[in-house]
Amino acid sequence: MDKVEPLFQCKNLAFHYPLGTVEVPALHALDLTLSPGQMTCFAGPSGSGKSTLLRILGLIEPIQTGDVLYRGTSLKGLSEKQKNQIRRTELGFIFQHFVLFDTLTAVENVEYFLKHRGFSAKEKRERALNALNAVGLGAQARQRPRQMSGGQRQRVAIARALAKDPRVIIADEPTASLDQATGQQIMSLLSELGKTQGVTVVLASHDPMAMSFAQQIVRLKDGHLQAVESRSKLTVAPAAHVAPRTEEAPWCAI
Amino acid sequence: MVRDLAALFHLAARNVFRNPRRSLLVVLTVAAGAGSLFLFDGFNTGILNQYREGTIHSRFGHGELNTAGYREQVFEKPWEHWIQDPTPIMDKLKTLPGVQHVFPRIGFFALLTKGGISLSGRGQGIDGAEEAKFFTKLRISDGVTLSDQPDGILLGQGLAHSLGAKPGDTVTVLANTIYGSINGADLTVVGIFLTGTKEFDDSGFRIPLSVAQTLLDTKSIESIALGLNTLEDWDPVSKAIAGPGSGLEATPFAVLDKVFYQNAVDWLSSQFQIIKYIIFFIVILGIFSTVSTSVLERKEEVGNLRANGESRLNVLSLFLAEGALLGFAGAFLGLALVLIFNNTVLANGFVMPPSPGLTRSFRVFVELQPSSALETFFLGSACALVGTAIAAVKVVRLSIGEALRAI
Numbered sequence: 260m261d262k263v264e265p266l267f268q269c270k271n272l273a274f275h276y277p278l279g280t281v282e283v284p285a286l287h288a289l290d291l292t293l294s295p296g297q298m299t300c301f302a303g304p305s306g307s308g309k310s311t312l313l314r315i316l317g318l319i320e321p322i323q324t325g326d327v328l329y330r331g332t333s334l335k336g337l338s339e340k341q342k343n344q345i346r347r348t349e350l351g352f353i354f355q356h357f358v359l360f361d362t363l364t365a366v367e368n369v370e371y372f373l374k375h376r377g378f379s380a381k382e383k384r385e386r387a388l389n390a391l392n393a394v395g396l397g398a399q400a401r402q403r404p405r406q407m408s409g410g411q412r413q414r415v416a417i418a419r420a421l422a423k424d425p426r427v428i429i430a431d432e433p434t435a436s437l438d439q440a441t442g443q444q445i446m447s448l449l450s451e452l453g454k455t456q457g458v459t460v461v462l463a464s465h466d467p468m469a470m471s472f473a474q475q476i477v478r479l480k481d482g483h484l485q486a487v488e489s490r491s492k493l494t495v496a497p498a499a500h501v502a503p504r505t506e507e508a509p510w511c512a513i
Numbered sequence: 514m515v516r517d518l519a520a521l522f523h524l525a526a527r528n529v530f531r532n533p534r535r536s537l538l539v540v541l542t543v544a545a546g547a548g549s550l551f552l553f554d555g556f557n558t559g560i561l562n563q564y565r566e567g568t569i570h571s572r573f574g575h576g577e578l579n580t581a582g583y584r585e586q587v588f589e590k591p592w593e594h595w596i597q598d599p600t601p602i603m604d605k606l607k608t609l610p611g612v613q614h615v616f617p618r619i620g621f622f623a624l625l626t627k628g629g630i631s632l633s634g635r636g637q638g639i640d641g642a643e644e645a646k647f648f649t650k651l652r653i654s655d656g657v658t659l660s661d662q663p664d665g666i667l668l669g670q671g672l673a674h675s676l677g678a679k680p681g682d683t684v685t686v687l688a689n690t691i692y693g694s695i696n697g698a699d700l701t702v703v704g705i706f707l708t709g710t711k712e713f714d715d716s717g718f719r720i721p722l723s724v725a726q727t728l729l730d731t732k733s734i735e736s737i738a739l740g741l742n743t744l745e746d747w748d749p750v751s752k753a754i755a756g757p758g759s760g761l762e763a764t765p766f767a768v769l770d771k772v773f774y775q776n777a778v779d780w781l782s783s784q785f786q787i788i789k790y791i792i793f794f795i796v797i798l799g800i801f802s803t804v805s806t807s808v809l810e811r812k813e814e815v816g817n818l819r820a821n822g823e824s825r826l827n828v829l830s831l832f833l834a835e836g837a838l839l840g841f842a843g844a845f846l847g848l849a850l851v852l853i854f855n856n857t858v859l860a861n862g863f864v865m866p867p868s869p870g871l872t873r874s875f876r877v878f879v880e881l882q883p884s885s886a887l888e889t890f891f892l893g894s895a896c897a898l899v900g901t902a903i904a905a906v907k908v909v910r911l912s913i914g915e916a917l918r919a920i
Contacts, residue, residue, distance in 0.1 A: 319820055320914040339824075347822030354917070358817040362527030372821045374520060423821075 264331065266427065266459055267293040267316055271325035274311055274482075285311040286482045288325070293475070295426075298453050298460040300473035307479040309463040310431055316461060317350055317429040318342045347375055351420025351458075353430040357412040359404040359419075365391060366400040369419045376423070390418035393456075394448060410441035414448065421452060428453070430462035434469050446472045525834035536839055538803050539897065543843025546796030547893030548851045550789060551886060555855065555879040557785050560865070561778055563875055565744075565766075568774045570650035571708050573766040574616060574738035575747050578602070578755060581762045583736075592691040595619075595733040602754070602761070603737060609753055611746025614647045616640055616738040619725045623688035625718065627676045634672055635716045636686070638725020641665070647740040656680030656704030659719050665703035671715030673705045680704055686720065690730035698728055709867065709875075710773065793896055800836070800900025808832065808908050815908050816916030825909050832905035833898055840897025844890045855879050 269291040275282040286308045293299050293316075301309035314320040315327060322335045329345070337345075346352075359368050370387035378386065391397050394414040404412050413433060420428050430449065434442030450472045453460045462469065470476055478485040529536045569575055580594050588594055596602065599617055606615045619638035624631055641659035651658065657680075659667040666684055668676070678684055680702050687697045700720060708714055726732060741747060751763035767775045808815075818828050862878040908916065 314914055314917070317820065318913075319816075319917060321912070343822045343824055346820060352817070352820045354813075354817065356813065358813055360524070360527075360814075362531055363524070371524075372823075374517065375822060380516070 263294050263296075265292045265328070266295040266330060267291070267461075268328040269312075269316075269325065270328070272312075272315065272322070272327060273324035274308075274315060274320065275323065284482055286315075289482075289484050291477060291484060291487070293459070293461065295459045296453075296457060297474035298450055298462070298472060299475040299477060300470045301461070301463040301477050301479060302465065302470050303479035303485075304465060306481070308482040309465075309477075309479050311482075312477075312479065313429060313431055313461060313463040316427075317352060318346055347372070348423070349426045351423050351425035351428045353413070353416050353420050353428060353433050353462075355432040355435045357404070357409075357416045357436070359412055359415055361404050364401045364403055365396060365407070365415045365418075368404070368415055369422045372419065373422060386422045386424075387418070390422035391415070393421060393452065394418045408441070409437050410444060413437060413441075413445050417445070417448065417452070421456065421458070425458060427459045427461060430460060432464055432466075433462060434464065434466055439468065442466065443468055521830060521834050522838070525831060525838055528831075528835050529838055532807060535803055535807055539800055539836075539839045540843040540846060542796055542799040542803065543840050543893045543897050544847035544850065546792050546799075546847065546896060547844040547889050548847030549792055550892065551848055551881065551889040552851045552855070552879065553785065553788060554885040554889065555851075555881040556877065557781055558882055558885070559862075559877045559880040561781060562880055563877055564774055564777055567650045567709075567875070568770050569766050570648055572648070572651070572713070573769045574614070574647065575741045575744065576739055576751065576763055576765040577618075577769060578606075578737040578739070578761050578763050579735070581755075581760050583762070584764060590691070591735070592729070592731055592733065595731070595735050596737065596761075597733045599734045599737065606737070606739065606750075606754055609750050611742050611750050612739060613742050614643055614740030616644050616647070616740065617722055617734040617736075618738055619722065619729065619731075619735045621688055621725065621729060623686050623718075623728075625672070625676060626685040626687065627678050627682060630676050632672065632675055633716070634669075634686075634718050635713075636688070636725065637717070637719045638722040638728075639719050640722050641719070652707045652709075653704045654707045656702065658704055658706070659721070662701070662703050663721060664698070664700050664724065665721065666700035667704050667706055667719040668702055669714040669717040670705050670707045671711065672718060673702070675715070678702050678705075686718075686728065688728045690728070692730060694730075696728050696730065698724055700724070789892075793892070796893070796896040797900040797903070800897055801904045804832075804836065804901050804904040808905050812908055812911070812916050815911070816913050819913040819916060829902070829905055829909045832901055832909070836897045836901025836905075837894060839901075840894035841890075843897060844893030847893060848886055848890060852881065855881055 269289055272286055272289040272291070273284070274286040275284045289312070301312055303309050311320060315322060318334065327334045360371065363371065366384065366387045369390050370383040373383045373386060388397065388400060391400050394417050396411060396414050396418065399407065399411060404415065407415070428449070433449070434445055437445060446469050449460055449462075452458060462473070464470060474490050476488040478488070578596075580596060583594050603615045603617065606612050617640060621636050621638070623634055623636050625634045639659065642661040645658050645660040654670055659665050666686065668678055668684070673679070676684065682702045683699050684702055685697055685699050687695060690696050698720075706714070722734070739750065741750060747765055751765070755761040755763040767778070815828055819825070859879050862876045864874050865877050866874050
């Protein structure tokens with residue numbers, strides 16, 4: 260079997276939040292490896308550190324103790340400019356509350372973050388429309404978020420992340436603001452896109468339904484890594500940056 | 514870069530309509546500030562112009578010529594330092610561009626007597642006919658102004674009242690000639706003037722130049738006052754006639770009337786500057802207060818922008834673009850409203866009470882200035898920018914994690 264280079268490697272990662280004069284620990288000496296091309300879900304109850312871990316990988320929170328390697332390169336000590344560059348080109352973000360611009364149409368929302376990538380106006384529009392089509396919202400390109408349902412808005416957010424052609428999609432509780440049925444649709448879409456577009460999806464969720472779509476579940480409790488469960492059933496299509504995997508295996512705890 | 518700016522302002526323009534009421538509040542705040550500044554500047558200009566025109570057209574003209582050094586000291590025999598042969602100088606002055614009128618004058622002290630009352634007065638010998646054409650702001654409270662009456666006298670109101678004199682009465686004027694002997698003239702009161710300056714009104718009087726020269730037994734004149742086409746003509750005219758080596762010096766009216774006019778100008782200008790800063794502060798505070806709420810509500814939007822690679826500067830630029838648009842709209846609205854207000858409600862001006870040192874009220878017209886409109890427009894917009902920047906910078910400086918912790 261070809262060895263796949265890890266996408267993320269967390270080494271002795273710890274994090275705390277300042278609360279006045281007290282430091283509240285959120286993560287404790289965590290070691291973790293994430294492989295490319297699969298959907299990984301950080302799971303755990305509220306306060307387990309799953310969102311914190313997700314945000315550290317997304318370069319939203321700083322690396323306080325330990326290190327995180329991204330494709331073999333340490334993320335610790337990167338300048339703000341370097342972090343910006345990675346966030347622009349390598350990462351796509353999906354948040355619980357969608358965070359769309361109400362004053363822009365769906366297609367304008369999607370193409371907004373393409374402006375620093377050197378694309379022409381035509382290229383940006385094309386990419387945006389393609390991304391909207393991929394999430395099934397091609398016909399709603401000119402609608403504004405307030406004219407859409409929660410599920411549609413989250414699809415726009417997914418399209419916005421996809422349009423950047425990221426290597427990784429970081430999704431923080433993507434289904435928390437949605438009803439069960441809509442949430443299932445969104446997770447199904449994310450899973451499908453991950454497979455067809457070859458994008459690694461890393462999400463944080465406490466929803467068992469969302470977890471059921473993941474190939475790998477990282478369970479956290481009180482900032483400690485409890486378990487990493489892997490399901491090796493691969494249906495990922497080969498992509499330029501993903502090594503093909505053909506083995507099938509049931510869920511097993513590592 | 515142009516495309517980026519266009520995209521920035523496109524989004525900013527959309528964003529200002531997200532909360533129309535709040536945006537309207539910012540616009541009205543800027544409009545109130547810019548409008549107030551514009552109106553107050555116009556009011557100030559109106560008052561200063563009134564002062565200036567009053568000073569020029571009531572007493573001093575645009576300025577006076579004397580022999581060099583005459584005003585710098587007090588002489589025992591001032592007539593020895595008068596202009597001995599004024600005719601060539603006056604002839605030359607009349608040929609200079611910008612010169613409308615030339616007024617030869619003599620100033621002297623004399624004793625005025627009417628009935629049993631004798632009072633000292635400060636007299637001026639003037640070319641009455643010529644001066645009547647230019648000194649139109651000299652208010653005549655009774656009778657007529659001194660023009661071509663060969664033996665007329667024009668009394669200041671306070672002086673006339675003290676002498677108990679009215680138009681038609683005879684007043685005897687006694688003065689020393691330049692040789693030290695006493696000379697006198699019986700003159701008929703033609704009118705009573707009121708400049709509003711108590712000091713002058715209580716002691717001043719005017720008689721024909723020829724009578725004054727006879728009284729003092731001299732052919733020379735003390736000064737030449739000038740009436741010009743415009744204020745801007747003063748510099749070239751004074752340089753042409755009173756340049757180095759000419760033996761003359763030219764003193765503008767602002768210096769001649771320093772105590773009232775120039776001090777009033779300086780005082781009002783300083784007051785305006787202070788009021789300007791107060792208005793700025795209030796407008797900035799108002800905008801900061803309104804925009805702060807909006808910015809805090811958009812914390813997670815800021816977090817999302819930063820998470821997707823927008824720099825702090827990019828995010829701040831977006832807020833500043835919104836502030837700029839609201840500032841432009843507010844400043845424009847403020848100026849437009851003041852323009853309408855001035856042309857309607859204030860079209861006939863309004864009466865101001867006497868200012869310090871003066872004794873009469875006057876009507877002021879707000880004179881809105883194009884240069885002030887431009888300055889006020891930019892200052893109003895700048896206030897909006899500053900208020901927005903102060904409100905936005907706190908949120909923009911948050912780390913992405915802190916901004917997104919609202920989610």
